[in-house]
Amino acid sequence: MEDTFHFKKISSQAISADWLMHKKVHLDVLRLDNIHSIISGNKWFKLKYYLQDAKKQGFASIATFGGAYSNHIIATACACEMEGLKSIGIIRGERPVILSDTLLNARQYNMKLEFVSRALYKHPEVIRKEFKDAYFINEGGYGIMGAEGAKEILSFTPEILKYTHIICAVGTGTMMAGIIKAAKANQTILGISVMKENYSLTDKVKDLLDAEDSKKSFQIIHDYHFGGYAKHPAELIAYMNNIWQHHYLPTDIVYTAKTFYGVQQLVLDNFIPANSSILMIHSGGLQGNNSLPDKTLSF
Numbered sequence: 001m002e003d004t005f006h007f008k009k010i011s012s013q014a015i016s017a018d019w020l021m022h023k024k025v026h027l028d029v030l031r032l033d034n035i036h037s038i039i040s041g042n043k044w045f046k047l048k049y050y051l052q053d054a055k056k057q058g059f060a061s062i063a064t065f066g067g068a069y070s071n072h073i074i075a076t077a078c079a080c081e082m083e084g085l086k087s088i089g090i091i092r093g094e095r096p097v098i099l100s101d102t103l104l105n106a107r108q109y110n111m112k113l114e115f116v117s118r119a120l121y122k123h124p125e126v127i128r129k130e131f132k133d134a135y136f137i138n139e140g141g142y143g144i145m146g147a148e149g150a151k152e153i154l155s156f157t158p159e160i161l162k163y164t165h166i167i168c169a170v171g172t173g174t175m176m177a178g179i180i181k182a183a184k185a186n187q188t189i190l191g192i193s194v195m196k197e198n199y200s201l202t203d204k205v206k207d208l209l210d211a212e213d214s215k216k217s218f219q220i221i222h223d224y225h226f227g228g229y230a231k232h233p234a235e236l237i238a239y240m241n242n243i244w245q246h247h248y249l250p251t252d253i254v255y256t257a258k259t260f261y262g263v264q265q266l267v268l269d270n271f272i273p274a275n276s277s278i279l280m281i282h283s284g285g286l287q288g289n290n291s292l293p294d295k296t297l298s299f
């Protein structure tokens with residue numbers, strides 16, 4: 001499958017800022033948002049082994065779940081199109097009069113959209129029975145194969161050994177599990193949860209790890225969700241414009257802006273000690289910003 005995608009080898013972006021200098025901390029951002037124009041970020045990594053497995057088992061179509069702005073939905077649609085697989089997107093909520101950019105794009109990649117009520121969406125096992133011919137992937141690509149794919153994210157950075165801390169956003173926890181699997185025993189992995197008080201995430205991550213990997217140093221931080229999943233108060237928007245102005249680093253409202261904010265606070269609070277070297281994973285997702293009114297963001 002690698003051949004189909006021709007991913008650019010990307011480099012990480014070193015961030016220079018007063019708050020880092022004062023605290024004697026180094027920060028690089030791994031720009032997964034640059035790997036591919038549509039399947040940006042972590043999603044292709046998470047999909048890779050599911051798609052291989054589906055093909056091996058002889059499935060012609062893939063079905064998966066997501067909301068109207070889901071990065072996972074658009075990535076699945078695009079990856080399936082490139083791989084010659086049909087795709088079905090089970091979308092949460094009734095069909096809106098005007099489809100979101102995400103869904104319009106997914107449809108351009110020939111994804112069949114099936115809208116289900118929020119009540120039914122909570123019962124994926126019921127929905128699955130209606131699509132017997134499809135290979136199902138969990139919402140967000142959650143699962144062991146997703147984590148196996150995410151493990152390969154760190155191979156994109158040649159200098160992985162120099163980092164004391166690796167920090168990423170946490171939605172389902174699949175990417176974080178992959179990062180933990182790939183990390184060395186002396187590295188600390190921190191996940192910034194983008195949901196409010198979702199304390200079950202630690203177990204979700206652990207469920208994807210074997211006993212050896214579970215012993216590594218990792219922690220999910222619950223303080224930087226800005227009100228909850230996809231919530232983006234004016235304060236967050238201003239922060240995103242500020243990051244852009246200072247670093248030419250584009251971030252998204254759901255995951256990466258909150259992660260960058262978390263990194264900054266953890267450094268300022270001395271949670272991350274002096275002389276640390278951090279790698280923040282920019283997991284992509286910029287297409288989600290299309291849900292904002294025009295000119296909200298300066299990039």
Ligand SMILES: *Cc1c(COP(=O)(O)O)cnc(C)c1O
Pocket residue numbers: 041042043071072140169170171172173174175176252255256283284285286
């Ligand atoms: C989906 C997504 C995540 C969350 O990844 P999980 O593996 O579900 O934790 C983080 N960042 C971006 C940009 C995403 O699209």
